[in-house]
Amino acid sequence: MLQILSNRTYRHLFAAQLIALIGTGLATVALGLLAYELAGPDAGVVLGTALAIKMIAFVLVAPVAAAFAERLPRRSMLVCLDLVRAAVVLLLPFVTEVWQVYVLIFVLQSASAGFTPAFQATIPDVLPEEKDYTRALSLTRLAYDLESLVSPILAAALLTVVSFHELFAGTVIGFLASAALVVSVTLPSPKPSVPRGIYERTTRGLKIYLATPRLQGLLAVSMAVAASGAMVIVNTVVIVQGEYGLTQKATAVALAAYGAGSMTAALMLPRILDKVPDRSIMLAGISLLAVGLVSGTLVQGFAALLPLWFLLGLGYSMAQTPAGRLLRRSSHAEDRPALFAAQFALSHACWLITYPLAGWLGVSVGLPMTFVIMAGITAAAVATALALWPSSDPEIVDHHHHGLADDDPHWTEGGHRHGHRHAHGFVIDKLHQQWPRHG
Numbered sequence: 001m002l003q004i005l006s007n008r009t010y011r012h013l014f015a016a017q018l019i020a021l022i023g024t025g026l027a028t029v030a031l032g033l034l035a036y037e038l039a040g041p042d043a044g045v046v047l048g049t050a051l052a053i054k055m056i057a058f059v060l061v062a063p064v065a066a067a068f069a070e071r072l073p074r075r076s077m078l079v080c081l082d083l084v085r086a087a088v089v090l091l092l093p094f095v096t097e098v099w100q101v102y103v104l105i106f107v108l109q110s111a112s113a114g115f116t117p118a119f120q121a122t123i124p125d126v127l128p129e130e131k132d133y134t135r136a137l138s139l140t141r142l143a144y145d146l147e148s149l150v151s152p153i154l155a156a157a158l159l160t161v162v163s164f165h166e167l168f169a170g171t172v173i174g175f176l177a178s179a180a181l182v183v184s185v186t187l188p189s190p191k192p193s194v195p196r197g198i199y200e201r202t203t204r205g206l207k208i209y210l211a212t213p214r215l216q217g218l219l220a221v222s223m224a225v226a227a228s229g230a231m232v233i234v235n236t237v238v239i240v241q242g243e244y245g246l247t248q249k250a251t252a253v254a255l256a257a258y259g260a261g262s263m264t265a266a267l268m269l270p271r272i273l274d275k276v277p278d279r280s281i282m283l284a285g286i287s288l289l290a291v292g293l294v295s296g297t298l299v300q301g302f303a304a305l306l307p308l309w310f311l312l313g314l315g316y317s318m319a320q321t322p323a324g325r326l327l328r329r330s331s332h333a334e335d336r337p338a339l340f341a342a343q344f345a346l347s348h349a350c351w352l353i354t355y356p357l358a359g360w361l362g363v364s365v366g367l368p369m370t371f372v373i374m375a376g377i378t379a380a381a382v383a384t385a386l387a388l389w390p391s392s393d394p395e396i397v398d399h400h401h402h403g404l405a406d407d408d409p410h411w412t413e414g415g416h417r418h419g420h421r422h423a424h425g426f427v428i429d430k431l432h433q434q435w436p437r438h439g
Helices: 002-006 008-069 074-094 096-124 128-160 164-183 197-212 213-243 248-273 278-295 302-320 323-329 333-364 369-386 409-413
Strands: 395-400 421-425
Touching: 002 008, 002 128, 008 074, 008 096, 008 128, 008 164, 008 197, 008 213, 008 333, 074 096, 074 164, 096 128, 096 248, 096 323, 096 333, 128 164, 128 248, 128 302, 128 323, 197 333, 213 248, 213 278, 213 302, 213 333, 213 369, 248 278, 248 302, 278 302, 278 323, 278 369, 323 333, 333 369
Parallel strands: none
Antiparallel strands: 395 421
8 A cells, every 4th residue: 555655746645634634633622622711611512513614614615616626726726725724723722702713613624625625636636547546545544544543642742741722833834734745746737628617617526426326326325424423423422421431531442443443444445446346345334334333222331332333433434435436437537626526515414414413313312212313324325325326337338429420529439339329438528418327
């Protein structure tokens, strides 16, 4: 997996991502402490609202940001958004009112909603070989999981020598370092051959996404991932400290078990994906999530919770990691930022539903029934993915073109032509508005 770091451009981009992730992790800890300083016992309400604002920004802003990304040089856009994020975090230690936190969080997460999909869409252009790109996806998954383990430890160590306000400085440094690393490389910026209007640029990714069967299946997978992930993130502290009467340290250990499962899958997936189709891996992952959530009703103690959380982390990574391969396979290079933005928005819309649902159900119907309901949502997502995503999902699809002139250059893209039919790597675009009903 580490061999792909020999590619200088990818190495710098990965380092930029890793440094920015650690900085964001420090800011997450500091934000919790800031919320307590401003709101005292109501800090949970402040953090819950900030999380909702984050998800709303991701859902609403990502497609709009992708529309502008099409017109801007990729490197300039990423650097500017890193600088915006640094400037916002620089202001956070000086806020004195809760509403100011909400405004800054919206601006910060709006910048992230523009940065992340554009960044993700750049990697397949930098690593055009699918084997290399698969390893990059696994490395990214590992980076996210390691950040969730390292950032709290680093924050705890720093808090022994500085106040939490200085943690925000670490985040600023992270974003500035990220910007410097992006500046240090040349990035491809594929542009469409024909200029598009703002409406088409904004909706382009969603149209491609919803018209592609494998991506319809990916949306169902995203809902399963969000249902199980929300159960873990929202209710781990309730289960460990509320039900079992254990300490914050035990909560951290439980979340570490979840992260360990995710990292284990990320390490195994590159070799498995060389031999096993994405669909099989991802459906196995969300099936494991459904079974794991049902098993949650039987767990009676901390010792049994840890292997369950490990299995849920394993299923989470199996379902989540290959998603970029599907997006890459389903778009032309110039459409990738819009498609990655659509996945970013739609997947976070799933989280926006499941986060409050997991919390509300836990309080109103109890944890065992919450496990059952979230398992039901996950099982329904498995059934939906099976129905929408055909088991036969070839890249090269035989299809017809009625009304296309015989001398149109598009005919040369396919293999052997049969009247008005030919075959080539099929994606939704101007000439292919709908997926063929018959291969």
